[in-house]
Amino acid sequence: xxxxxxxxxxxxxxxxxxxxQHGSDAMxxxxxxxxxxxxxxxxxxxxxxxxxxxxxxxTEIVVCAVEALAAxxxxxxxxxIVSDFRGFYRLLTSDGQMRWLGPEKGVTHLATxxxxxxxxxxxxxxxxxxxxxxxxxxxSHRKFRSxxxxxxxxxxxxxxxxxxxxxxxxxxxxxxxxxxxCAWLGYPDQQLKQLCTDALKSGWTKFKVxxxxxxxxxxxxxxxxxQMIGPNNTLMIDANxxxxxxxxxxxxxxxxxxxxxxxxxxxxxDDILGHAAISKALAPLGIGVATGEQCHNRxxxxxxxxxxxxxxxxxxSCRLGSVNENLAVLLMAxxxxxxxxxxxxxxxxxxxxxxxxLFDYICVSASLDSRMCEYVDHLHKHFTSPVxxxxxxxxxxxxxxxxCEMLEASxxxxxxxxxxxxxxxxxx
Amino acid sequence: xxxxxxxxxxxxxxxxxxxxQHGSDAMxxxxxxxxxxxxxxxxxxxxxxxxxxxxxxxTEIVVCAVEALAAxxxxxxxxxIVSDFRGFYRLLTSDGQMRWLGPEKGVTHLATxxxxxxxxxxxxxxxxxxxxxxxxxxxSHRKFRSxxxxxxxxxxxxxxxxxxxxxxxxxxxxxxxxxxxCAWLGYPDQQLKQLCTDALKSGWTKFKVxxxxxxxxxxxxxxxxxQMIGPNNTLMIDANxxxxxxxxxxxxxxxxxxxxxxxxxxxxxDDILGHAAISKALAPLGIGVATGEQCHNRxxxxxxxxxxxxxxxxxxSCRLGSVNENLAVLLMAxxxxxxxxxxxxxxxxxxxxxxxxLFDYICVSASLDSRMCEYVDHLHKHFTSPVxxxxxxxxxxxxxxxxCEMLEASxxxxxxxxxxxxxxxxxx
Numbered sequence: 001x002x003x004x005x006x007x008x009x010x011x012x013x014x015x016x017x018x019x020x021q022h023g024s025d026a027m028x029x030x031x032x033x034x035x036x037x038x039x040x041x042x043x044x045x046x047x048x049x050x051x052x053x054x055x056x057x058x059t060e061i062v063v064c065a066v067e068a069l070a071a072x073x074x075x076x077x078x079x080x081i082v083s084d085f086r087g088f089y090r091l092l093t094s095d096g097q098m099r100w101l102g103p104e105k106g107v108t109h110l111a112t113x114x115x116x117x118x119x120x121x122x123x124x125x126x127x128x129x130x131x132x133x134x135x136x137x138x139x140s141h142r143k144f145r146s147x148x149x150x151x152x153x154x155x156x157x158x159x160x161x162x163x164x165x166x167x168x169x170x171x172x173x174x175x176x177x178x179x180x181x182c183a184w185l186g187y188p189d190q191q192l193k194q195l196c197t198d199a200l201k202s203g204w205t206k207f208k209v210x211x212x213x214x215x216x217x218x219x220x221x222x223x224x225x226x227q228m229i230g231p232n233n234t235l236m237i238d239a240n241x242x243x244x245x246x247x248x249x250x251x252x253x254x255x256x257x258x259x260x261x262x263x264x265x266x267x268x269x270d271d272i273l274g275h276a277a278i279s280k281a282l283a284p285l286g287i288g289v290a291t292g293e294q295c296h297n298r299x300x301x302x303x304x305x306x307x308x309x310x311x312x313x314x315x316x317s318c319r320l321g322s323v324n325e326n327l328a329v330l331l332m333a334x335x336x337x338x339x340x341x342x343x344x345x346x347x348x349x350x351x352x353x354x355x356x357x358l359f360d361y362i363c364v365s366a367s368l369d370s371r372m373c374e375y376v377d378h379l380h381k382h383f384t385s386p387v388x389x390x391x392x393x394x395x396x397x398x399x400x401x402x403x404c405e406m407l408e409a410s411x412x413x414x415x416x417x418x419x420x421x422x423x424x425x426x427x428x
Numbered sequence: 429x430x431x432x433x434x435x436x437x438x439x440x441x442x443x444x445x446x447x448x449q450h451g452s453d454a455m456x457x458x459x460x461x462x463x464x465x466x467x468x469x470x471x472x473x474x475x476x477x478x479x480x481x482x483x484x485x486x487t488e489i490v491v492c493a494v495e496a497l498a499a500x501x502x503x504x505x506x507x508x509i510v511s512d513f514r515g516f517y518r519l520l521t522s523d524g525q526m527r528w529l530g531p532e533k534g535v536t537h538l539a540t541x542x543x544x545x546x547x548x549x550x551x552x553x554x555x556x557x558x559x560x561x562x563x564x565x566x567x568s569h570r571k572f573r574s575x576x577x578x579x580x581x582x583x584x585x586x587x588x589x590x591x592x593x594x595x596x597x598x599x600x601x602x603x604x605x606x607x608x609x610c611a612w613l614g615y616p617d618q619q620l621k622q623l624c625t626d627a628l629k630s631g632w633t634k635f636k637v638x639x640x641x642x643x644x645x646x647x648x649x650x651x652x653x654x655q656m657i658g659p660n661n662t663l664m665i666d667a668n669x670x671x672x673x674x675x676x677x678x679x680x681x682x683x684x685x686x687x688x689x690x691x692x693x694x695x696x697x698d699d700i701l702g703h704a705a706i707s708k709a710l711a712p713l714g715i716g717v718a719t720g721e722q723c724h725n726r727x728x729x730x731x732x733x734x735x736x737x738x739x740x741x742x743x744x745s746c747r748l749g750s751v752n753e754n755l756a757v758l759l760m761a762x763x764x765x766x767x768x769x770x771x772x773x774x775x776x777x778x779x780x781x782x783x784x785x786l787f788d789y790i791c792v793s794a795s796l797d798s799r800m801c802e803y804v805d806h807l808h809k810h811f812t813s814p815v816x817x818x819x820x821x822x823x824x825x826x827x828x829x830x831x832c833e834m835l836e837a838s839x840x841x842x843x844x845x846x847x848x849x850x851x852x853x854x855x856x
Contacts, residue, residue, distance in 0.1 A: 029524045057496065057525035061535060064492040068485065096457045097485035103669075103697070105724065106534015107489060241531075269531070270727040272700065273734050296533065299698040303731075306701050 001079040003042035003126055008074050010066040010114070011037045012059045013051075013406070014416040015347060015379055016425055021186030022378055023055075023345070026212030026242040029186070032056030033347040033379060034416070036063050036111065037406060038118040040073070048122025049405035052114035052318040053346040058107075059416065065111035068098065073115060082123055089324050092116070105296040109321060116322030117352065121402035131323070131402040132355040132362075136167065139363045166362045174393030175357055176368060177375040178206030178234065180345055183225060185210040192221065196228045203391040205233045206372055208264070212239035215251060222258040231259075236290070238264035245274040249281045256282075261370075262290040262312050269294035275309035290314055293343035297321070298328045305336040312370070314343040317352035330360050339369065345376030350387045351403040354394045382410035429507040431470035431554055436502050438494040438542070439465045440487045441479075441834070442844040443775060443807055444853055449614030450806055451483075451773070454640030454670040457614070460484030461775040461807060462844070464491050464539065465834060466546040468501070476550025477833035480542035480746040481774040486535075487844065493539035496526065501543060510551055517752050520544070533724040537749060544750030545780065549830035559751070559830040560783040560790075564595065567791045594790045602821030603785055604796060605803040606634030606662065608773055611653060613638040620649065624656045631819040633661045634800055636692070640667035643679060650686040659687075662800075664718070666692035673702040677709045684710075689798075690718040690740050697722035703737035718742055721771035725749070726756045733764040740798070742771040745780035758788050767797065773804030778815045779831040782822045810838035 014034035017023050023031040034056050040048035054062055072091055081088045092112050093104050102108045124131040182195040196207070209225050211218040218237075226235055237260045243251060248266035263282065266289060267274050279289045288311030295301055296319060304310045313333040320326050333340045342357050344350040350373075357373045365371065373394055380386035384405045388395040397403050413419050417426070445451050446458035462484050468476035482490055500519055509516045520540045521532050530536045552559040610623040624635070637653050639646040646665075654663055665688045671679060676694035691710065694717060695702050707717045720742030723729055732738045741761040743754050761768045768788055770781040778801075785801045793799065801822055808814035812833045816823040825831050841847050845854070 027522070027524070027527065031525060031528075055525040055528040057523065058493070058529045058536070061489060061493045061496055061529060065486070065489045065535065068489055094455070095485065096455070097459060097483040099455065100459075100483040100722075101486050101489060101535050101538065103722065105698075106536060107493065107529050108486070108534060110529065268727045270533075270725060270731070272731055294528075294531065297698060299696045303698070303700055 001082070001126060002077055003044050003046050003122065004077045005040050005074055005122075006043050007041040008066075008070040008115070008118075009039045009041075010063050010070075011411060012063050012416045013037045013411055013414045014056055014059060014422065015382075015414055016421060017378070018056070021184060023376075024184045024186035025210045025238065025240040026185060027240040028055055034059045035347050036066055036114050037411060038066060038114045040118045040122055042078070042122070046122065046125055048118040048120075048125065048401075050114050050116065050118025050121055050322075050402070051348050051404050051406075052110040052117070053349055054110070061107050062110050062114070065107050066114055069111055069115050073119070078119075078122060078126055081119060085324060089116070089321060093321060104299075104321065109296060110318065112321050113318045116324060117317070117402060117404060120323045121404065125401045128400050130355065130397040130399060132358040132396060135323070135327075135355070135359045136362050163362065163366055166366055170358055170361060170396050174390055174395040175354065175361060176206075176372045177389060177392050177394050178208060178236065178372045179204050179375050179377070179392070180208040180210075180238075181375070181377040182207055183209040183221065185213055189221070189224060192224060193228065196225060200229065205229075205392060206236070207233065208236040208238055208374070210240070211237045211255065212242035212251070215254060218251075218255060222255055222260075226258045235260050236262050236264060239266050241265045241268055241294070243267050245271070245277050248278050252278075252282055252287060253285065256285045256287060260287055262288040264290040264314070265293070266291075269296075270300075272300070272303045272307050272309050275304065276307045279309055279311060288312055290341065292316060293319060295319070298325050298332070301329045302332060305332055305338060311338060313338050313340045314374075315340055315353065315356065316343045317349055317356060323356065326356050327359075330356070330364050334364050339367075339371045340365065341371055342373045344374040347379045348383065348404045348406075350375055350380070350394075351383055351385070354387060354397065355402060357394075358396055382406050382414075429510070429554060430505055431472050431474050431550065432505045433468050433502055433550075434471050435469040436494075436498040436543070436546075437467045437469075438491050438498075439839060440491050440844045441465045441839055441842045442484055442487060442850065443810075443842055444849060445806070446484070449612060451804075452612045452614035453638045453666065453668040454613060455668040456483055462487045463775050464494055464542050465839060466494060466542045468546045468550055470506070470550070474550065474553055476546040476553065477829070478542050478544065478546025478549055478750075479776050479832050479834075480538040480545070481777055482538070489535050490538050490542070493535050494542055497539055497543050501547070506547075506550060506554055509547060513752060517544070517749060521749060532727075532749065537724060538746065540749050541746045544752065545745070545830060545832060548751045549832065553829045556828050558783065558825040558827060560786040560824060563751070563755075563783070563787045564790050591790065591794055594794055598786055598789060598824050602818055602823040603782065603789060604634075604800045605817060605820050605822050606636060606664065606800045607632050607803050607805070607820070608636040608666075609803070609805040610635055611637040611649065613641060617649070617652060620652060621656065624653060628657065633657075633820060634664070635661065636664040636666055636802070638668070639665045639683065640670035640679070643682060646679075646683060650683055650688075654686045663688050664690050664692060667694050669693045669696055669722070671695050673699070673705050676706050680706075680710055680715060681713065684713045684715060688715055690716040692718040692742070693721070697724075698728075700728070700731045700735050700737050703732065704735045707737055707739060716740055718769065720744060721747060723747070726753050726760070729757045729760060733760055733766060739766065741766050741768045743768055743781065743784065744771045745777055745784060746774075751784065754784050755787075758784070758792050762792050767795075767799045768793065769799055770801045772802040775807045776811065776832045776834075778803055778808070778822075779811055779813070782815060782825065783830060785822075786824055810834050810842075
């Protein structure tokens with residue numbers, strides 16, 4: 001715990017995923033999955049690794065924001081940080097001059113997430129535990145409330161307790177996942193079919209389909225997927241904010257025959273009351289509203305919960321202020337009895353968020369009812385401790401830390417614009 | 429209109445206002461009023477000037493974001509932009525890769541505001557009109573709906589019309605202002621008294637006091653100001669987001685004896701339903717809730733209006749996506765019959781927002797009931813067309829453009845970190 005942070009480096013790492021339309025949806029037609037990647041060096045040699053996820057262009061802005069935060073981190077010891085983590089969180093998010101740029105939203109909050117993810121990684125490594133276990137043990141030893149910043153304005157009344165049975169169950173069976181890898185918007189039907197066939201063979205039972213660009217296309221694609229997976233498997237649809245409120249209701253109603261469990265991001269992520277109207281209109285069809293990957297902080301999640309504007313909370317490990325803020329949202333979701341189904345994919349999001357959802361199951365929700373964690377099958381090979389999926393379940397990570405250390409060779413190769421991958425790409 | 433934009437430059441300009449505690453409040457204790465300052469060059473020599481306001485540290489992040497947007501602007505003609513301004517707005521705010529960093533919030537939206545403010549300045553200059561008159565004439569000639577992006581999800585049903593009487597009235601009397609210059613949180617009582625005495629002599633009748641750091645201090649300061657201005661002048665109080673919901677209600681209740689017209693920013697700018705609860709609790713005391721300077725886009729304003737969470741809409745010329753988005757908010761406020769009282773001060777905010785509130789009066793609200801525009805008396809000397817205040821009213825600007833061109837000597841002197849002011853400051 002006495003490790004003193006003596007240096008912070010941040011790099012712009014981009015993967016040219018747009019070339020093959022991986023990750024394409026109705027609003028993000030050509031994403032290059034990227035990250036502002038942070039490494040903390042300490043005086044004793046231990047290092048912490050963190051990142052925030054981006055879509056390519058503009059990653060340099062987040063890098064610039066991380067550099068602006070660096071002075072608040074370098075020189076502090078881990079002990080100093082975690083003994084008043086609430087204060088440290090506020091130092092990063094409420095600097096008298098910087099907070100004007102947010103507060104707690106957009107670029108500066110993404111940068112905060114990258115830095116804090118690295119601090120949590122460092123902490124877990126210093127304890128020799130995977131992050132989920134660090135959290136679980138903190139609850140067991142009742143260190144939770146004093147150590148973690150849960151600075152929400154709602155009084156969290158839920159009782160947090162550890163069930164050793166649920167921990168053993170996770171270690172044996174893992175946490176259920178669903179796949180988004182089969183049905184990106186830019187994939188042709190033949191590719192959809194092939195990926196779906198492969199996924200069914202590998203044990204997947206829950207599938208998400210991107211929709212929202214063209215209704216007739218969506219009907220054809222949803223019909224195709226529903227036919228392939230049969231009536232008993234689960235289908236979700238995701239519009240990535242493409243519609244206004246009335247459009248969302250009519251469009252999803254047209255897709256209701258395919259029995260989707262939820263419609264994800266039907267409209268603007270800031271339109272809380274719009275989401276409430278959509279939730280109300282779709283409830284009779286048995287379709288819930290899921291959102292969160294662009295819900296920019298815990299206060300916004302509070303609005304969504306208070307307004308009954310969502311039926312599935314999709315936390316994001318890099319949009320919110322790291323573990324600190326995600327814990328607040330997990331507790332609020334529990335209070336409102338709304339299941340948490342994390343957003344993942346991108347680069348590193350699966351690696352990170354698996355820790356949070358394991359903690360949610362073991363210490364907060366103790367339920368798998370209507371719960372699952374997103375999974376997307378690419379870019380894992382660039383991590384030193386990639387996720388382990390068995391039979392469509394996330395298996396609890398064993399390595400110490402928060403699982404987002406990248407292979408140095410991958411970082412160098414994909415660094416923008418000087419890495420080999422980008423030099424090659426630009427010369428094409 | 430054929431002016432082609434051939435270059436965009438952006439500079440980090442900071443004024444060391446923290447030294448004398450100008451602008452200090454409960455959350456921003458040491459602001460250095462700053463700007464990301466944009467200049468557009470065209471092939472015909474005409475230039476456009478725009479800025480977004482910041483508080484010092486982190487301005488370089490906004491500069492970085494403006495640079496990322498530059499490629500979307502340079503090469504376009506003014507004609508091309510304004511003939512599909514909605515499309516251009518979306519190009520800046522919804523780029524498939526960049527929008528992940530917002531969307532339409534935080535650093536990237538501040539950068540969008542700086543760029544679009546410069547485009548509007550260029551447009552108004554190309555027509556040889558101050559911006560407010562460009563807008564008024566667009567309405568007169570019914571060019572409004574086709575030219576301006578009002579991409580809101582609410583159907584704007586209000587009828588927009590120009591009253592020539594109200595235009596003449598503005599040119600004669602100006603738009604009523606209130607002053608925030610007397611009572612920054614960091615000022616000692618003696619300074620408060622002196623500034624208040626001076627302001628009363630200059631004809632000011634509406635005064636805003638910063639509160640929220642210490643209740644006993646606030647009681648003393650509000651009592652002092654109310655005694656000085658008497659029962660018939662107007663007092664407003666501003667907590668700059670310092671409280672949670674319950675705290676806001678009890679704190680403001682304690683200050684109700686001083687009859688404030690509004691409490692500004694009582695809590696987190698994202699806590700819409702919290703503001704609604706505060707509004708409801710304070711209504712019996714005759715105190716309204718005002719907010720907006722950190723309300724990050726039109727969709728958020730829609731939430732506040734739909735939830736009856738504010739009684740005064742405080743638009744900001746640099747937080748929202750320039751004139752385009754501010755017009756949407758003016759129209760929504762009109763629909764909900766809530767008065768607009770713009771946020772100003774900082775650097776350049778008075779210069780910019782006066783155009784919008786003049787337009788609001790002449791073309792939208794046609795009322796001065798419960799309406800006034802903030803004024804803060806510093807840094808105006810750095811502009812080529814500074815605001816003109818007469819008898820506590822903003823006099824309509826006459827020079828072509830959007831009034832935010834800075835004197836080149838001021839820019840060079842205050843450029844961060846290389847300007848003389850900062851070299852001197854750092855050597856102290």
